[in-house]
Amino acid sequence: MSSEDFNKRLFKYLDDHQKDYIQRLSDAVAIPSVSAWPDHRPEVFRMVQWTKSFMESLGIAVELADVGEQKLADGTKLKLPDVILGTYGNDKLKKTVVIYGHLDVQPAQVSDGWDTEPFVLTEKNGKLYGRGSTDDKGPVISWLNVIEAYQKLNEPFPVNVKFVLESMEEYGSEGLEDLLKSLKNTFLSGVDYVVISDSYWLGKEKPCLQYGLRGICYFFIDVESSTKDLHSGCFGGTIHEAMTDLIAVMSTLVDDQGRILIDGIYDEVAQLLPEEAEIYKRITFDVKAYSAEAGVDKTIQQDKEQILMHRWRYPSLTLHGIQGAFDGVGCKTVIPRHVIGKFSIRIVPNMKIATIEKLVEKHVKNVMEKRNSPNKVSVKLEHGGDYWLADPNHPQYVAARRATVVVHGIEPDLTREGGSIPITLTFQEQTGKNVLLLPIGASDDGAHSQNEKFDVSNYMNGMKVMGVYFQEVARV
Numbered sequence: 001m002s003s004e005d006f007n008k009r010l011f012k013y014l015d016d017h018q019k020d021y022i023q024r025l026s027d028a029v030a031i032p033s034v035s036a037w038p039d040h041r042p043e044v045f046r047m048v049q050w051t052k053s054f055m056e057s058l059g060i061a062v063e064l065a066d067v068g069e070q071k072l073a074d075g076t077k078l079k080l081p082d083v084i085l086g087t088y089g090n091d092k093l094k095k096t097v098v099i100y101g102h103l104d105v106q107p108a109q110v111s112d113g114w115d116t117e118p119f120v121l122t123e124k125n126g127k128l129y130g131r132g133s134t135d136d137k138g139p140v141i142s143w144l145n146v147i148e149a150y151q152k153l154n155e156p157f158p159v160n161v162k163f164v165l166e167s168m169e170e171y172g173s174e175g176l177e178d179l180l181k182s183l184k185n186t187f188l189s190g191v192d193y194v195v196i197s198d199s200y201w202l203g204k205e206k207p208c209l210q211y212g213l214r215g216i217c218y219f220f221i222d223v224e225s226s227t228k229d230l231h232s233g234c235f236g237g238t239i240h241e242a243m244t245d246l247i248a249v250m251s252t253l254v255d256d257q258g259r260i261l262i263d264g265i266y267d268e269v270a271q272l273l274p275e276e277a278e279i280y281k282r283i284t285f286d287v288k289a290y291s292a293e294a295g296v297d298k299t300i301q302q303d304k305e306q307i308l309m310h311r312w313r314y315p316s317l318t319l320h321g322i323q324g325a326f327d328g329v330g331c332k333t334v335i336p337r338h339v340i341g342k343f344s345i346r347i348v349p350n351m352k353i354a355t356i357e358k359l360v361e362k363h364v365k366n367v368m369e370k371r372n373s374p375n376k377v378s379v380k381l382e383h384g385g386d387y388w389l390a391d392p393n394h395p396q397y398v399a400a401r402r403a404t405v406v407v408h409g410i411e412p413d414l415t416r417e418g419g420s421i422p423i424t425l426t427f428q429e430q431t432g433k434n435v436l437l438l439p440i441g442a443s444d445d446g447a448h449s450q451n452e453k454f455d456v457s458n459y460m461n462g463m464k465v466m467g468v469y470f471q472e473v474a475r476v
């Protein structure tokens with residue numbers, strides 16, 4: 001049978017089973033596998049088991065790798081979720097593809113402003129709302145659905161597959177780097193390609209392939225003033241308050257133009273070369289749609305090239321929150337005794353995590369010295385992940401481009417991603433092979449945000465691209 005004929009059968013099979021795929025995603029979204037919430041760790045374990053059972057039902061050999069414990073800020077220890085290592089096929093004559101994805105999700109609560117229950121997949125107008133629908137349960141399940149479709153069609157699978165599915169990605173992939181290093185000469189030996197579907201198109205219509213990611217350095221600034229919370233009427237004006245110190249420090253990190261104010265932070269940023277500047281001009285990107293997706297009236301930069309460069313090739317600093325601060329309704333007149341400020345810096349070529357860590361420590365120390373405060377202040381790099389860049393002309397990218405054209409009838413844009421997938425560089429280094437980012441979600445999916453969703457059309461077309469990608473990559 002020609003590959004065109006098989007693709008027709010594959011696409012029909014997938015289309016005919018749309019309902020089953022939505023139900024499967026719904027079952028996965030119903031497990032609130034939030035890696036950042038320590039009390040939800042059993043749910044993360046449940047998600048690992050759910051996925052393991054699904055994989056085993058497809059004949060994938062699954063091994064669970066123990067990656068140790070996580071040490072929490074209060075000193076307590078928590079077991080890290082096992083990493084799923086799956087092996088599907090072991091034919092020496094076939095190429096071997098590693099598929100990486102994650103099963104954990106960002107926190108979500110209705111009170112954050114969701115229109116629906118975050119852990120109940122809700123279909124409305126062709127969109128599937130739910131936490132993890134696009135990031136990253138939908139794409140992970142898509143890979144598995146495709147394997148099932150090949151089986152049901154009695155079609156030999158074109159490649160061997162090795163799965164690495166973790167459940168701490170949203171917390172910096174704790175434990176995974178050491179595991180991959182230990183697997184270099186065993187599980188990861190003899191692989192040919194690595195593919196990751198855990199990112200988003202640049203727009204809503206046009207598919208893309210991605211060859212770059214920003215890295216991330218996530219910091220905690222810990223300030224402790226007293227042994228207990230205090231009455232602001234009795235003690236206000238007489239003591240150095242933890243929150244006042246913390247806000248003073250946090251307000252010195254970034255200016256109103258998004259420029260990071262930490263001395264030396266831009267020193268290692270790669271210079272923009274004329275060839276690189278040209279790339280941005282050719283990319284399809286709608287600035288107005290971007291503002292609308294963000295729900296803002298105005299972005300800092302106005303032109304397409306500048307916005308893309310500030311997403312992909314310049315660092316940014318975001319203030320995320322303050323643990324321990326009063327954030328309830330009403331007017332509690334408390335002086336919090338202990339607060340932890342959280343911020344992250346997205347890093348780009350050629351910034352080094354160790355340098356960033358030192359510069360941040362120095363900056364906080366300098367600001368605090370000027371404040372004459374007796375409070376205990378410490379800075380901690382909670383987690384760090386490197387930036388990553390690959391060669392978009394590699395044959396694996398050519399294979400994925402062909403697959404995209406077969407399904408979407410259009411050449412994908414070659415883009416980068418402003419977010420981070422901390423383990424990507426480790427895969428490249430430990431396998432010595434090309435890594436491809438194959439996004440199937442749309443730019444307005446709202447990963448990490450309220451009302452995260454995955455379009456049914458992206459789910460269905462994403463599986464078709466994956467199905468054809470396996471054939472194309474088997475040939476290169």
Ligand SMILES: C[C@H](N)C(=O)N[C@@H](Cc1c[nH]cn1)C(=O)O
Pocket residue numbers: 135136169170171172198199216218385418419420421422447
């Ligand atoms: C792009 C990917 N789907 C993602 O959302 N990555 C996270 C990774 C992370 C690192 N620390 C916390 N989360 C991100 O870019 O924020």
Ligand SMILES: [Zn+2]
Pocket residue numbers: 106135170447448
């Ligand atoms: Zn995410």
Ligand SMILES: [Zn+2]
Pocket residue numbers: 102135136169198199
């Ligand atoms: Zn993700």
